[in-house]
Amino acid sequence: MFEFTLTATDGRARAGVFRTPHGDLKTPVFAPVGTQATVKTLSPAQVAELGASLVLSNTYHLYLRPGDELVREMGGLHNFMQWPNPMLTDSGGFQVFSLSQTRKVDEDGVTFKSHIDGSMHRFTPERSIQIQNNLGADIIMAFDECADPNNHAYIKKAMERTHRWAERSLAAHSRADQALFGIVQGGVDPALRTVSAEFISSLPFPGIAIGGLSVGETKDEMHTTLDVVTPILPENKPRYLMGVGTPEDLINGIARGVDIFDCVLPTRLARHHAAFSPEGRLNMMNATFARDSRPLDETCDCYTCRTFTRAYIRHLIVAKELLAGTLLSIHNLHTMINLVNDMRTAIIDGTFNDKVESWLAQWRGNAEREKKPATESHSRSDS
Amino acid sequence: MFEFTLTATDGRARAGVFRTPHGDLKTPVFAPVGTQATVKTLSPAQVAELGASLVLSNTYHLYLRPGDELVREMGGLHNFMQWPNPMLTDSGGFQVFSLSQTRKVDEDGVTFKSHIDGSMHRFTPERSIQIQNNLGADIIMAFDECADPNNHAYIKKAMERTHRWAERSLAAHSRADQALFGIVQGGVDPALRTVSAEFISSLPFPGIAIGGLSVGETKDEMHTTLDVVTPILPENKPRYLMGVGTPEDLINGIARGVDIFDCVLPTRLARHHAAFSPEGRLNMMNATFARDSRPLDETCDCYTCRTFTRAYIRHLIVAKELLAGTLLSIHNLHTMINLVNDMRTAIIDGTFNDKVESWLAQWRGNAEREKKPATESHSRSDS
Numbered sequence: 001m002f003e004f005t006l007t008a009t010d011g012r013a014r015a016g017v018f019r020t021p022h023g024d025l026k027t028p029v030f031a032p033v034g035t036q037a038t039v040k041t042l043s044p045a046q047v048a049e050l051g052a053s054l055v056l057s058n059t060y061h062l063y064l065r066p067g068d069e070l071v072r073e074m075g076g077l078h079n080f081m082q083w084p085n086p087m088l089t090d091s092g093g094f095q096v097f098s099l100s101q102t103r104k105v106d107e108d109g110v111t112f113k114s115h116i117d118g119s120m121h122r123f124t125p126e127r128s129i130q131i132q133n134n135l136g137a138d139i140i141m142a143f144d145e146c147a148d149p150n151n152h153a154y155i156k157k158a159m160e161r162t163h164r165w166a167e168r169s170l171a172a173h174s175r176a177d178q179a180l181f182g183i184v185q186g187g188v189d190p191a192l193r194t195v196s197a198e199f200i201s202s203l204p205f206p207g208i209a210i211g212g213l214s215v216g217e218t219k220d221e222m223h224t225t226l227d228v229v230t231p232i233l234p235e236n237k238p239r240y241l242m243g244v245g246t247p248e249d250l251i252n253g254i255a256r257g258v259d260i261f262d263c264v265l266p267t268r269l270a271r272h273h274a275a276f277s278p279e280g281r282l283n284m285m286n287a288t289f290a291r292d293s294r295p296l297d298e299t300c301d302c303y304t305c306r307t308f309t310r311a312y313i314r315h316l317i318v319a320k321e322l323l324a325g326t327l328l329s330i331h332n333l334h335t336m337i338n339l340v341n342d343m344r345t346a347i348i349d350g351t352f353n354d355k356v357e358s359w360l361a362q363w364r365g366n367a368e369r370e371k372k373p374a375t376e377s378h379s380r381s382d383s
Numbered sequence: 384m385f386e387f388t389l390t391a392t393d394g395r396a397r398a399g400v401f402r403t404p405h406g407d408l409k410t411p412v413f414a415p416v417g418t419q420a421t422v423k424t425l426s427p428a429q430v431a432e433l434g435a436s437l438v439l440s441n442t443y444h445l446y447l448r449p450g451d452e453l454v455r456e457m458g459g460l461h462n463f464m465q466w467p468n469p470m471l472t473d474s475g476g477f478q479v480f481s482l483s484q485t486r487k488v489d490e491d492g493v494t495f496k497s498h499i500d501g502s503m504h505r506f507t508p509e510r511s512i513q514i515q516n517n518l519g520a521d522i523i524m525a526f527d528e529c530a531d532p533n534n535h536a537y538i539k540k541a542m543e544r545t546h547r548w549a550e551r552s553l554a555a556h557s558r559a560d561q562a563l564f565g566i567v568q569g570g571v572d573p574a575l576r577t578v579s580a581e582f583i584s585s586l587p588f589p590g591i592a593i594g595g596l597s598v599g600e601t602k603d604e605m606h607t608t609l610d611v612v613t614p615i616l617p618e619n620k621p622r623y624l625m626g627v628g629t630p631e632d633l634i635n636g637i638a639r640g641v642d643i644f645d646c647v648l649p650t651r652l653a654r655h656h657a658a659f660s661p662e663g664r665l666n667m668m669n670a671t672f673a674r675d676s677r678p679l680d681e682t683c684d685c686y687t688c689r690t691f692t693r694a695y696i697r698h699l700i701v702a703k704e705l706l707a708g709t710l711l712s713i714h715n716l717h718t719m720i721n722l723v724n725d726m727r728t729a730i731i732d733g734t735f736n737d738k739v740e741s742w743l744a745q746w747r748g749n750a751e752r753e754k755k756p757a758t759e760s761h762s763r764s765d766s
């Protein structure tokens with residue numbers, strides 16, 4: 001179980017297969033986010049049809065509603081939401097720090113107020129793992145502390161605490177059918193990232209996540225951090241870059257040896273009327289599309305692009321019809337998944353490094369990242 | 384084109400086939416409502432998968448947004464919304480009388496204010512037919528005046544005007560690939576209904592609609608009116624009972640010789656968390672369903688019931704996830720369509736009259752009709 005096999009490499013880019021109880025995951029892979037046990041506006045049949053293989057769900061949200069005990073009684077998350085393929089849950093840590101109204105961190109854990117009803121709750125590494133054991137995803141995360149990247153003094157403290165919590169998460173984990181990943185922290189400080197990557201690599205995690213990125217740092221800082229971290233990580237374990245990102249971020253991440261990605265961007269942009277395209281990000285509310293009989297992207301073969309015109313999608317947006325969000329979500333997710341699949345094929349064919357610049361040029365127009373700081377971005381849960 | 388063939392009858396109940404440019408319509412048939420060129424929350428692939436064969440769209444809404452000329456430029460309604468099977472549009476008359484903020488009726492037509500932006504517009508029989516010619520549905524409706532059933536003096540005047548407008552609608556109609564149906568009016572007055580059924584039957588319409596019902600009259604009045612009207616109508620033309628209704632209404636309508644139905648109820652109830660079931664209408668927000676691992680209806684084979692528990696659907700509702708509306712719409716529409724299919728099979732088998740009482744008993748718990756008067760009910764457009 002949880003064997004990771006490298007199929008091919010091209011430079012630092014890797015193509016592999018990660019074996020899970022719900023099927024083999026071909027990497028690199030992009031995971032749609034189903035925060036509340038649903039990828040917003042899509043049925044699981046639609047999520048499968050658009051080509052997704054891994055879905056992420058958020059522990060913080062499911063713990064609060066409907067509750068992890070209820071999900072366990074209903075046969076676990078796969079059964080509850082009827083997603084038959086691999087799943088991943090985060091630890092809840094990021095949401096506690098970014099979403100909950102107030103929180104108090106101590107060495108043992110975090111006390112926080114629910115963003116739903118203001119009730120008080122407490123997560124510790126042991127509690128997060130217990131909740132994730134109840135939810136039952138194939139890949140689960142150690143409980144970590146994600147600190148503001150601009151607060152250097154605190155970054156070190158948070159990293160050291162994350163390391164102690166990683167050991168406690170490992171000790172608390174009780175299900176052999178779930179792979180617990182450790183998380184590398186350390187902000188954008190190369191020295192701290194080195195320490196963290198070495199420490200987390202030394203623990204018996206079957207996979208390693210890179211946390212604390214896509215939280216307000218620059219693109220250059222993200223790339224430099226990946227350049228420091230991924231060479232330290234063991235070759236034989238999958239690497240997961242949490243909460244990232246845009247099409248451009250995926251290209252840059254894969255070029256630097258990342259295997260797993262997730263982001264709310266495709267579905268959130270869809271609900272804000274935006275479509276990924278090689279022409280750049282399209283605002284489909286725009287009146288120029290009113291009589292445009294082309295698909296969103298003439299090179300795309302998703303259900304939306306095979307079936308509907310830009311004119312129809314704009315009409316749905318103007319008329320406030322929910323189908324607009326569904327059709328744009330299908331397209332945006334398919335675009336990300338298809339791009340990653342193309343990169344996987346190129347890695348296997350040995351053409352990845354030849355193509356990487358043209359992909360970057362093609363997708364740069366979609367690459368604006370949201371500028372909000374981590375505490376407001378909610379970038380890892382889709383709500 | 385538009386040949387109607389009776390396959391079988393059982394008492395007054397009829398099973399037939401209506402030939403249209405987009406395929407043969409097996410009757411009796413229940414049409415989901417796609418007011419703004421979309422059956423709310425569903426993709427056309429989902430609408431087809433749940434078993435729908437005919438979809439209704441609203442002329443008033445499409446005229447205002449995106450405009451019938453735009454729909455024509457985009458290849459007509461079938462192409463615009465990518466519904467490949469038969470479609471029906473109403474005349475816009477009902478919405479002008481029920482939705483628009485103010486209106487002024489005269490012999491020539493109706494001037495009204497848009498409910499969207501307050502702009503002034505005018506429908507006449509000629510204009511309604513021109514708009515419906517632009518939209519391009521297989522079945523279109525004569526422009527009629529639907530009057531308050533309790534205003535007896537006015538009912539007669541509105542009926543007579545409807546008759547003159549029926550002749551003008553016929554004269555204005557220009558597309559041989561669209562079947563224009565006449566509309567019988569006359570409130571709940573048997574004498575007026577007789578006059579209207581005879582007059583509309585005398586005109587060369589390929590099908591006949593029964594209007595002015597499900598607008599605030601009692602069930603008994605609806606049944607009595609059908610008992611007066613359908614025996615007068617020609618056997619060789621399909622009969623369409625507009626804007627009706629509940630499962631019970633469909634059973635009663637088919638027993639009285641109706642062939643075509645449409646109603647917003649299944650999709651509107653879905654968005655208000657209600658599910659049709661043989662146990663009666665279920666409010667899926669109810670806490671009793673929180674840990675209920677059964678499907679909505681154990682006898683139903685729709686995607687929702689084959690796949691999801693009541694507990695999951697309740698979670699989606701509580702978490703305000705749009706997928707709840709999608710899954711409930713699929714179930715409620717499938718229930719109506721499946722019930723009508725079962726009745727069609729029984730008519731062909733000659734067992735309809737044996738089964739009608741047990742169907743009525745089974746579905747009575749879902750039969751509460753909304754009590755609002757016609758001018759507030761919006762019951763023929765799903766918004």
